[in-house]
Amino acid sequence: MKRWIMAFAFFLSWTPCAAMADDTELAREHFERGVALLDDSQFARAVIELERSLAIRETAPVLFNLGLAYRGVGRYLDAIQRFRRFLDIRHETKHREMANLATTLIQELEAALVHVEVEVMGDATLVRVDDRAVARGDGTHRAVLDPGSHVFEANRDGYVPARATVVLKAGARERIVLDAGETPKPSHITVETRPAGAEIWLDGKLVARGRYEGQVTSGTRRLRVAASGYESEARSLRVGPGSRQQVSITLTEATRPVTKEWWFWAGSAAVAGATVLTVILLQPEEESPHAGSLGFVTEALR
Known part of the structure; x- marks a missing residue:
């Protein structure tokens, strides 16, 4: 049966063409090799x-045989497309038997296709099936596929793609759930300081001196830079998923308190001495108690 179909298709494809251009001859060569x-x-x-033959010249037998070849490698969707195109351009009389067979094959192939519902969440920006973009955004996306192994993927900027690899049997119906916001990508920060040896503290831990470069999780990170003789500086960093940030911090030299200056204490001592002397000099002389006429002390009676 198969050999009869091939021979019949070959005959109908090329018999009417007596005089052919060079490209038509090339199409014939590819067709003959393909049929063999x-x-x-x-x-x-x-x-x-x-x-290659079809790219040069479209004929009904080329389409029919290509549909058979696609069917043989499991490319059912492509096979259905070629068989339908064959039915569109076929010769009503010469291709009647091939048309009946093509119709039967289309029905069989459609029954073998797999139907998938992909439920996407997590603020996805792009949905892919087998590395081919099929939809955008969250929601329920439907796909009709050939049987076999397929990779489903939901993408979101700054996040690791949510991915599922599923082997689907002929005629299967499957539901797949993907969360594009499930796994944030690690973020990268670089911190440079002046002075060069300043301590760099991240989330309460000393991570480096002078310069720090590394990965951090997304969220709010607490950064503090400190050095002897300088005013320390603290910042809150908002780190987005998969982001890269560079931070430069120049510390301000600490102001010396006035109480630490030598002249402050020397001046204070002089002022204190002068105050004491003034108090002594201005204090009135102590009066002697007044003696009464009978020789008693009368001071207390005043």
Whole structure:
């Protein structure tokens, strides 16, 4: 049956063409090689030759045989497309039997396709199936695929792509859930300080002196830079998922308290001495108690 289909398709494709241009001759060569490979069940190689023939010249038999080759390598969606195109351009009389077979094959292939619902959440920006963009944003996205292994992916900037690899059998119906916001990418920060040896504290831990470069988790990070003789500086850093930040901090030299200056204490001592002397000099002389006429002390009676 298979060999009869190939021979029949070959005959109908090229018999009417007596005088051909060079490109048509090349199309014939690819077609002949494709049919031979298809008859030998070398479907992948047959696909290559028949696609080359089709790129040069579209004929109903080329489309039909290419549909058979796609079916052989498991590319059911492509096979259905080629069979339908064959039915569109076929000759009503000459291709009647091939048309009946193409219709039957389309029905069989459609029944073997897999239907997938992909539930996406987490503020996704792009949804991919087998590295091909199929939708944008959160929601329920539907896909009709060939049986086999497929990779589903939801992307969001700053986050590790949510990915699921699933092997789907012919005719399967599957539901897949992807959370694009599940795993933030690590963030990267660089901190440089002046003076060069200043301590760098991150979230309460001493992480470096002078310069720090490393990965941190997203969120609010507490940064403090300190050095002897300088005013320390503290900052809150808002770190986004997968972001890169560079921070430069120049500390201000600490102002020396007036109480630490030598002249402050020397001056204070002089002022204190002068105050004491003034108090002594201004204090009135102590009066002697007044003696009464009878020789008693009368001071207390005043």
